[in-house]
Amino acid sequence: MPPPCVERKIENIIFYYYAKLVIAPSAGFKKNYGFIINAYKKLVSGEILISDYERELLHMNENQNSCSFCGSKDCKLDTVHIVPRYYGIPPGIHNLVYACSKCAISKGEKDLVEWWCKELGKPRDDIPRVPIGIYLKIAYDLNKINFSLKKP
């Protein structure tokens, strides 16, 4: 769970995890609490914004030959939805990543965080940058559309 200074509203919780799992690792400050809270506060104030999906597409272009989850290289890659289609999000490439057959079959149409943490037994903090970035952006967009960002 986020620290007590993070307000228990959907938007704040998404901002916290975006600061912790996307901004901090990208900046080389993974697990740096001060940096994470500073980035979180900037997201809350609007000083910095959750970037659009181009960032993830660029990352994927740079790593076209490797699995987005396990990093395997030079294997046949499939596309996998980050957020399951049954969540009702509009179809589009913003929700797709490349994955090796093993990860693609294992992940399937499961929720990213549940699959990673419960099924693979790995820490949430270790979800790779591109999948978690897409996941949090879609969570933000979905809650924005549903007017639920300010809900507890």
Ligand SMILES: [Zn+2]
């Ligand atoms: Zn893989």
